[in-house]
Amino acid sequence: MDAAGLHYKELNARLRNAVAAGAQRIELVNVHGQRYIGTDLDSTVDIHIHGTPGNDLGAFMDGPRITVHAHAQDGCGNTMNQGEIVIHGHAGDILGLSARGGRIFVRDSVGYRTGIHMKQYQDARPVVVVGGTAQDFLGEYMAGGVLVLLGLTLGAGETHRSRFIGTGMHGGVIYLRGSVEDHQLGKEVGVAKMGAEDTALLSELVGQYVAYFGGDADAILSGPFTKLVPLYLRPYGNLYAPTHRGAQGVVRRIGRG
Amino acid sequence: MIVTSHNGHTKSYLKPRFRVDIVDERCIRCGCCVEQCSFDSMYFDTQYQRIGSTDENCVACHRCVVFCPTQAITIHQMSIEYKHNDHWRPDVIEDITRQSETGGVLITGMGSDKPWTCYWDKLCLNASQVTNPSIDPLREPMELRTFLGRKPDRLEIDPRTMEMKTTMGPQVRIETPIMFSAMSYGAVSLNVHEALARAASLAGTLYNTGEGGLHPKLFKYGPHTIVQVASGRFGVHPAYLDVGRIVEIKIGQGAKPGIGGHLPGEKVSATVATTRMIPQGTDALSPAPQHDIYSIEDLSQLIHALKEATNYTKPISVKIAAVHNSAAIASGIARAGADMIAIDGIRGSTGAAPKSIRDNVGIPIEMALASVDARLRAEGIRNQVSLVVAGGFRTSADVVKAIALGADAVYIGTAALISIGCTVCQACYTGRCAWGITTTDDKLTKRQNPEIAAERMANLLHSWSHEIKEMLGAMGINSIESLRGNRLHLRGVGLTRAEADILGVRLAGE
Ligand code: SF4
Ligand code: SF4
Ligand code: SF4
Numbered sequence: 001m002d003a004a005g006l007h008y009k010e011l012n013a014r015l016r017n018a019v020a021a022g023a024q025r026i027e028l029v030n031v032h033g034q035r036y037i038g039t040d041l042d043s044t045v046d047i048h049i050h051g052t053p054g055n056d057l058g059a060f061m062d063g064p065r066i067t068v069h070a071h072a073q074d075g076c077g078n079t080m081n082q083g084e085i086v087i088h089g090h091a092g093d094i095l096g097l098s099a100r101g102g103r104i105f106v107r108d109s110v111g112y113r114t115g116i117h118m119k120q121y122q123d124a125r126p127v128v129v130v131g132g133t134a135q136d137f138l139g140e141y142m143a144g145g146v147l148v149l150l151g152l153t154l155g156a157g158e159t160h161r162s163r164f165i166g167t168g169m170h171g172g173v174i175y176l177r178g179s180v181e182d183h184q185l186g187k188e189v190g191v192a193k194m195g196a197e198d199t200a201l202l203s204e205l206v207g208q209y210v211a212y213f214g215g216d217a218d219a220i221l222s223g224p225f226t227k228l229v230p231l232y233l234r235p236y237g238n239l240y241a242p243t244h245r246g247a248q249g250v251v252r253r254i255g256r257g
Numbered sequence: 258m259i260v261t262s263h264n265g266h267t268k269s270y271l272k273p274r275f276r277v278d279i280v281d282e283r284c285i286r287c288g289c290c291v292e293q294c295s296f297d298s299m300y301f302d303t304q305y306q307r308i309g310s311t312d313e314n315c316v317a318c319h320r321c322v323v324f325c326p327t328q329a330i331t332i333h334q335m336s337i338e339y340k341h342n343d344h345w346r347p348d349v350i351e352d353i354t355r356q357s358e359t360g361g362v363l364i365t366g367m368g369s370d371k372p373w374t375c376y377w378d379k380l381c382l383n384a385s386q387v388t389n390p391s392i393d394p395l396r397e398p399m400e401l402r403t404f405l406g407r408k409p410d411r412l413e414i415d416p417r418t419m420e421m422k423t424t425m426g427p428q429v430r431i432e433t434p435i436m437f438s439a440m441s442y443g444a445v446s447l448n449v450h451e452a453l454a455r456a457a458s459l460a461g462t463l464y465n466t467g468e469g470g471l472h473p474k475l476f477k478y479g480p481h482t483i484v485q486v487a488s489g490r491f492g493v494h495p496a497y498l499d500v501g502r503i504v505e506i507k508i509g510q511g512a513k514p515g516i517g518g519h520l521p522g523e524k525v526s527a528t529v530a531t532t533r534m535i536p537q538g539t540d541a542l543s544p545a546p547q548h549d550i551y552s553i554e555d556l557s558q559l560i561h562a563l564k565e566a567t568n569y570t571k572p573i574s575v576k577i578a579a580v581h582n583s584a585a586i587a588s589g590i591a592r593a594g595a596d597m598i599a600i601d602g603i604r605g606s607t608g609a610a611p612k613s614i615r616d617n618v619g620i621p622i623e624m625a626l627a628s629v630d631a632r633l634r635a636e637g638i639r640n641q642v643s644l645v646v647a648g649g650f651r652t653s654a655d656v657v658k659a660i661a662l663g664a665d666a667v668y669i670g671t672a673a674l675i676s677i678g679c680t681v682c683q684a685c686y687t688g689r690c691a692w693g694i695t696t697t698d699d700k701l702t703k704r705q706n707p708e709i710a711a712e713r714m715a716n717l718l719h720s721w722s723h724e725i726k727e728m729l730g731a732m733g734i735n736s737i738e739s740l741r742g743n744r745l746h747l748r749g750v751g752l753t754r755a756e757a758d759i760l761g762v763r764l765a766g767e
Pocket of ligand 1: 293316
């Protein structure tokens with residue numbers, strides 16, 4: 001399908017029709033910044049994008065697999081439900097915002113607020129794997145899901161520079177290959193020990209990453225990895241004082257009744 | 258930091274607010290009040306074989322009063338006479354005491370109880386007299402039907418076929434200009450959510466899911482549902498977007514402009530977890546900003562993403578709190594592509610908000626509405642959006658005045674809850690609502706039967722709608738359309754000239 005000169009509305013309408021007609025694989029060429037590609041598609045169609053897709057790629061998406069053979073812009077996988085996005089390049093800000101399912105693989109690095117407010121529910125567990133590194137506010141308010149930064153773009157001795165990692169985080173897990181200083185972390189996040197489950201999960205995800213983009217899985221997995229988890233399930237549980245006396249856990253009666 | 262607690266170990270300096278009086282000769286010891294009081298105030302005193310009360314716990318919800326079969330109970334304001342002081346009022350003293358005992362942010366429920374000027378009460382409606390006859394809605398048709406959604410700048414009609422050539426965006430028909438405000442399942446019980454949905458379908462109008470998602474059981478009321486997309490994106494998934502009639506992006510709300518929502522983990526029961534699609538028992542945090550919206554351009558992007566996600570079949574609404582620059586903000590929202598703007602004033606209610614925010618942030622809806630309507634008209638874009646206003650609507654007359662000030666429709670929240678028993682005791686945030694409204698406790702939830710509650714809410718809409726018809730008829734108008742933004746039907750009493758100018762109304766006698 002040639003996207004040259006098409007407005008996103010027209011392009012998405014054509015995608016919708018193609019999927020309705022049973023298309024299994026769609027090659028999109030000459031994509032020049034059209035937004036919302038893949039939104040409102042709920043089949044497992046395989047979409048290949050040649051060119052640069054615009055913001056909100058795969059927003060609210062529910063099933064398709066999108067491969068971008070270039071960089072992607074902001075809002076990739078915004079509130080995504082299911083499906084997969086594979087980006088052969090960099091991606092912009094708010095990748096995977098509020099996603100509750102599906103997987104996103106980015107070969108290189110990502111912008112600000114990646115994985116912000118990601119959540120999980122029952123067996124829906126969103127996964128974001130980034131080959132390089134991320135800007136600030138990584139995993140803020142994260143409520144579930146898995147965020148991985150492999151740090152492959154960092155030079156020798158260079159560390160992740162993201163600040164405010166996991167501020168307000170109350171669910172999910174972040175794995176960083178390499179280390180971070182305490183001052184880079186939000187105060188609701190702590191470093192946890194890696195266990196056998198973590199290693200198994202990482203080797204699966206790195207395996208998939210290498211399958212998409214190449215590289216040496218064993219070398220990547222040799223780490224070292226830092227695992228970040230929320231310190232509290234309820235970070236703001238003690239913030240409030242009620243305004244009614246009766247409302248706050250009730251004064252005990254003594255003796256009678 | 259918590260300095261002391263007053264859970265019985267340390268003496269609290271807080272006085273009880275209410276006194277529960279039980280007339281012993283009337284009491285038949287049926288135990289009903291003990292059963293009904295969800296705040297653990299009433300108890301059976303085994304030593305003296307009578308009903309006792311822990312007055313400190315009473316929130317004046319009046320559940321016991323209504324359910325006592327012998328009218329033995331009265332609730333009084335506890336009259337501790339502080340030395341009179343207009344500045345250091347009793348409520349101020351009490352708040353300081355409470356904060357010094359807990360170290361916490363004061364949190365409360367329902368709308369502000371501060372004496373904000375109520376402009377509805379300073380506006381009088383017009384009526385026909387000799388020259389222009391009034392209309393009797395009992396014998397003549399009276400049109401309250403309203404269509405929400407963007408209207409085209411001009412209509413093109415094919416002169417030969419008389420068919421409309423302009424393609425209209427999606428329009429939503431409501432039979433009365435009153436809808437139910439956003440109340441999330443989680444803030445209110447599932448039975449109340451269902452009651453709102455049923456009442457909306459009975460009355461031919463819409464209710465609003467709030468930011469808590471939609472229980473699958475209520476999907477069948479989809480054509481009467483406004484589904485909200487808020488910063489937490491709780492329960493927002495393709496099926497949810499598809500089932501709603503309108504999608505509303507929540508930026509702000511009147512009771513807590515500029516701050517996010519926080520449903521405490523205790524209220525996140527198994528079913529709340531299902532609709533919000535989060536694990537049970539975790540806090541549901543909706544931060545104030547949506548992290549994909551930092552500008553009008555970003556808002557426009559989300560509006561269009563939602564239009565794409567719903568294939569252009571539904572109007573997209575944007576809800577904001579009434580604040581200082583509402584008019585400019587609304588103009589931006591209209592230009593960003595919204596089909597509807599909802600504005601919620603400072604008297605708007607909530608399940609839980611910091612008291613400091615609820616009582617001090619925002620502006621009255623009357624002022625915001627008048628300025629937004631005037632600005633959109635002046636810019637020639639008023640037709641591009643429907644205006645829905647909220648925040649403390651108490652009567653059908655408030656609704657009529659809002660429409661004359663430029664609203665297409667109003668949202669009612671507190672009034673709908675009062676129709677099913679709420680006494681505005683402001684203890685919603687506790688999750689212990691004795692009326693089974695703002696609770697997710699299974700036992701308390703059963704106090705609301707969705708069918709009965711729906712009927713009461715629908716009755717309220719029915720009576721208000723009839724009153725609106727009467728008021729329209731009195732003005733000699735037979736359609737709500739003709740009243741919209743028709744400020745000539747309003748006159749101010751007791752307004753300053755500046756206030757009258759902002760509202761765009763003349764003073765009585767002019
Ligand atoms: S809290 Fe309500 S039910 Fe309990 S004593 Fe007070 S008014 Fe009665
Ligand atoms: S409900 Fe009335 S009659 Fe029954 S125990 Fe309570 S006060 Fe007595
Ligand atoms: S909903 Fe319940 S708790 Fe809230 S004000 Fe009404 S009666 Fe009180």
